[in-house]
Amino acid sequence: MNQEVLINVTPRETRVALVENGILQEVMIERISSRGLVSNIYKGRVCRVLPGMQAAFVDIGLERAAFLHISDIVNAHLHHGEIAIDDKTESIHHFLHEGQPVLVQVIKEPLGTKGARLTTQIAIPSRYVVFLPSSPNMIGISTRIESTEERKRLKEIAWQHMGITEQAVIETSKQGETEVMQAIATVYNDQAEQLNHYGFIIRTAAEGITTEMLCADMNFMCRLWKDIQDKESQAPPCSLIYEDLSLALRTVRDLMGTVVDKIKVDSPIIFNELIDFTNKFIPDFVPHIEYYTGERPIFDLYCIDDEITKALERKVQLKSGGYLVIDQTEAMTTIDVNTGGYVGSRNLEETIFKTNLEAAQAIARQLRLRNLGGIIILDFIDMLDPEHKRQVLRTLEKCLERDRAKSHIGEVSSLGLVQMTRKRTRESLEHVLCENCPTCGGRGSVKSVQTICYEIFREISREALLFDAKQFLVLAAQEVVDIMLDEESNHVAELEESLGRSIRFQVEISYTQEQYDIVPGPFNT
Template structure:
């Protein structure tokens, strides 16, 4: 299957789609106002050393000075890692220039939190310029895989990164030696560039920021299977090609400028796919469907046969729908970037062989996912519990906000229910206020329903001997109303 990366550049937004076999598999979005500072490297100047707090305030060019604690500082050479840190005044003095990295964004009245223990993340590795050791992420639990990765890095590091420490990230699990070597070369070139800029820059200067999305894809998405990267902005295309020429030479020839008549995300229906990814219901080709609900605690995915009735018997129909659903589920998890705890409610299968078949199919489909997943067998209730590593905000969180009408509940009161609420509120107001009449302000559907049920209002008017007027307000949400004593 052909694999392409489409890059759409807007005035304040960059969007990237990974398309495999003509179908969008991943969507990445970066907006100008949502850039974070974590990971940025600055050349700073020490403004104040605080022995009582064992910390210092450092000017890195932001609105507020940033905070650097002694525990986040590089130890003097030869000092054991488990030894207590030396006094901060022995490490820093006012006016000293220091290379720092932000580990926590500014919040409220507090400045950013800094470290001098700089780390540079790549696709599979994290480079530690000031710590020389080889390690593997504790999240990779398979002992054989941990040993394989350590052997690969110990073989590559002496020739490619002899002066730096490297750690295999979780994403390195199952990565080839060639891919790890490629990542190591990239990080070595990146650190050399940072050192050069740091030497040339003045204090308070940003030396290295996380790559913009259009370039970050070369680190996160680019591999041998990607045939081409198409970018719809000539200027950005040139910048990415120049970046690739220095840091990812093998990708340079696969980057091309898109100048077609149709918007680039109309290719392969990517724009439509984004819209469908915001809906709860996902149609399956057989006629079945998924219902996806994302909540704060977890995401649930329900599989239904829908209009699919099969051709032979119920068990065959259920099995075919569930097998098709495994492909759709794996794709939707990537497309929507759903992470955390995920509960899958497949259609009940009494046959144990069928359950095992569906579980194997799901694990096979999830194997293509770069984010780490962990799948548990079917529970006694027939559910599959799984987790998927959160790598970034979900598509829904980026593109949508809580509905102002329902407050995120996903439903609102019916017109009839609101009419009954109004009647009760009129009774409360009649007992509380000695007014001549009442004015009810409500949405057009509610006012129309009250007029249809005029008998109820007549009873209230007779009971309290005061007239009730209705006023339709087009901007009122259906649940909202006001009862005004007049």
């Protein structure tokens, strides 16, 4: 399979497109205005200690000082050495003092008048692991990896990567998760200098990956931490030491170890950043990066912008003539499959089966392209043959194997529905690019013109009882006024006669279809 990544860079936005065999499969968008502070690492300076709150305010160079509670400095690496707070009744004065430099990470964005929330328990995520520089020799496995054999395999890979001998692995396998450190220390006869000063949590995405891919990710994180330490030693207090990677750099980081033929970027500045980054951390990946100098915009190569526009539409056409209807709500996403204009050439069951097979492939692509996550309900066309049901589900599973977001697919229910989940990795494409319609308020529909006309009639009758007016002026959208003066003109005349009041209409070009106002008069003619 040919995989190509296109990176389009503008001053305020970066867009990344993953193309497989010439077909867009994933889109990632990052805007400067929406980048947050969470995960950023700062060299802060304690500006105030509050023993009554067991907390401190730390200046990290932002408008407001950030907040650090004593519970967030357990096992933290401070400038005066390693500390471990076992007795929570001890005063924070024992660990922090004003003017002290401290390495901290943001865990909560500033909100309103409150500053950011900090921790000294650094955790840096990558594609397959979370690096824990203050947790010596800790190896954790995501609870979502349920297979005992897979958990054991991943843990052994991590131990061996960290230089723990087979004997240590055997000894620690006899212990509980909380006794791993003691078992390793015993094997090494308490020779602390031989132990690593960091740990890892292996993420759900690592399930099933090769030894080489996991080790490459762990090596990358070790080199990254060394780079952070070098920057910390040279930086003044209140400095940003590490910012979560930009979208372009995260793309390179997350795609290392996968089969990518080319990464093309249309910005010389970002191209140089990518080359520097890969030379430093992933040198084998450098030949895959190319600076795009073509005359056409880079996203025109595979009609990416057109595909993005289609991915925001509710209806997805299938080549056979069938179509999908995708409805994304806060609670879940539903996808309905319809035969549309496809009539097949043999019988109804065969037509349904072929439509569902094509739909399964299209659904897998749309999930990745739109980045739909959470609970997803698939309403395939009802199939009678159990083998057809099995093949449709197998096709869906096979197509989702290339998806980096983990998913789980259930069986066909008694109602003919397939329930599945897909891990949320970031905001959906619709949430990134769109906002609620100001006309319908997110409902996805507006009242018909006829409905609005009848509402106006009722409102005029109501106001006639409240106001001693001789006439009424109706301000409304063009389409509403047109109907009032044409199809509903007889009803308008009847209402004028019954109320004994005249009714005039005036077009307001700024009004939406549902907006109108009724003004009692008299009015100057």
